[in-house]
Amino acid sequence: MSRHILCASPKMKWLVLLFTFVFAIGMNSFRNSFQFFMLPMAETFHADRSLISASVSIFMITTGVVQFFVGFFIDRFSVRKIMGIGAICISASFLALPHSPNVHIFSVIYGVLGGIGYSCAVGVTTQYFISRWFDTHKGLALAILTNANSAGLLLLSPIWAAAPYYAGWQTAYTILGIFLAAVLLPLLAFGMKHPPNVQGQSVKKSYDWQGFWKVLKQSRLIHILYFGVFTCGFTMGIIDAHLVPMLEDAHVSHINGMMAAFGAFIIIGGLLAGWLSDLLGSRSVMLSILFFIRLISLICLLVPALGIHNSELWYLCFTLLFGLSYTGVIPLTAASISESFQTGLIGSLLGINFFIHQIAGALSVYVGGLFFDMNHNYLLVTVVCLVLVSLSALLELAPIKKNNHVHNEESVEG
Structure with a gap:
């Protein structure tokens, strides 16, 4: 019955786009907040900028490789499940990073676990998800989604700039981890539904x-x-x-x-x-x-x-x-x-x-x-x-x- 309700509501796809836009802003906070927290984090670990920046290099390499394979996983498994796994990994990264014993462990958590999570949560997955919802206005919908990163940076930059100095980067990361798990995961589960035209399809057992x-x-x-x-x-x-x-x-x-x-x-x-x-x-x-x-x-x-x-x-x-x-x-x-x-x-x-x-x-x-x-x-x-x-x-x-x-x-x- 829910499938028929979705089909009958022309506004549903725009509501799903709004939820996905908010979801993407939250996931992109993992990447966007780093530059604001970098100096306090370097001070915590007594590391220079090049050493703390290595975590970003590992992150970029991980995302580049993992997103290549994520595309193949999407064609065999539920895209929402892959996005859910990504959100869990990013949330876990936020919660684990403040407890890193040294900068090397920090870099591995941020670069590898966070990179895997980011690759699964946004990018290929969200583009695919929204493209399946929109038969018309697809170009506009995907353009709006792509701007989630810029919108998040614009809206949240003042918070990122103040957070490490007023609350500490450890507390800020912990709050972000809890927010992702308590708010964005339920949003994915209950707000970002499968498109009506694929909701009843079974998972593919083999790839063409x-x-x-x-x-x-x-x-x-x-x-x-x-x-x-x-x-x-x-x-x-x-x-x-x-x-x-x-x-x-x-x-x-x-x-x-x-x-x-x-x-x-x-x-x-x-x-x-x-x-x-x-x-x-x-x-x-x-x-x-x-x-x-x-x-x-x-x-x-x-x-x-x-x-x-x-x-x-x-x-x-x-x-x-x-x-x-x-x-x-x-x-x-x-x-x-x-x-x-x-x-x-x-x-x-x-x-x-x-x-x-x-x-x-x-x-x-x-x-x-x-x-x-x-x-x-x-x-x-x-x-x-x-x-x-x-x-x-x-x-x-x-x-x-x-x-x-x-x-x-x-x-x-x-």
Whole structure:
């Protein structure tokens, strides 16, 4: 009977999205709060910044690897169970971290247990979960979900900044662990229900490996989408790690204000991209538009880098335009995958999608630093980003030129 009630309520999917949005904010607090607690934690363990930061490096490696496999698990097991396991692991990490005897144990708990929990709770799982709920407005829904991380950082940053000094990081982590277990786990269990169209389905006993390999080998669409995700991850990694140093090297004034505007445009751009992709009825067109916007932003960055015209206005234009294109690629790629391939393969394809993005980001952070050490500027890496973005902007249009659109093209599934 509950299944019929869910089907009869058009507002249910938006309510589930709201619950998932809140759930994602809570899970992302594990990652977002660290930078605010880092110095007090380093002081507690008498560790320098590089040593305490090693826990984040372990966390990033763990999430990159685990999310790859989580996608395959989704196609065989209940996505809500996987999210529940993730929430339990993060809650346990929060509760265990204050009792770490030394920084090395702390790093293992945060990086490994927390990384496994984070990979299961959000990312591939939440994108998959919401994509199954929304047949229409899917682009907007996934864009809203993607902005949960930015919204959480915006809303909770004042709390994170004050907590370690007023309550201590140990108490703050303990409260967070209890909150996740007492509030967000019940929210997952009772508020984030299975979509009506999959509620009655049984768990798959075997995985369609033949169909999976056939898609990877023969699908032109998946190749284009994955190249776009690699480009997105590579360019985002550069900006995430090197934007502030880049602005400082250029002696840009009001960097804090520029970064605040960057954050605001990230949220605006992500929501606009999702809404417009639903309005246009084409993920490929919107993805191409996003890459063209990112291309223009890189050209703005290239002008002062080449010494053509030195003005802070170029850096401002770059920051705002790049912000507009920042979060749209991942949710639109997830939407395209969920709409174009058979249900039993979506989780694994999304897992690879996130894995490529993480690997590209990690690679670009290192490459950006390497090129700077070699040339003492970011010109070469900017040119590399410009070439990748140009190719992606053009390639995303390729599926549209074919008479059989994405849905027809992807009949390779069997």
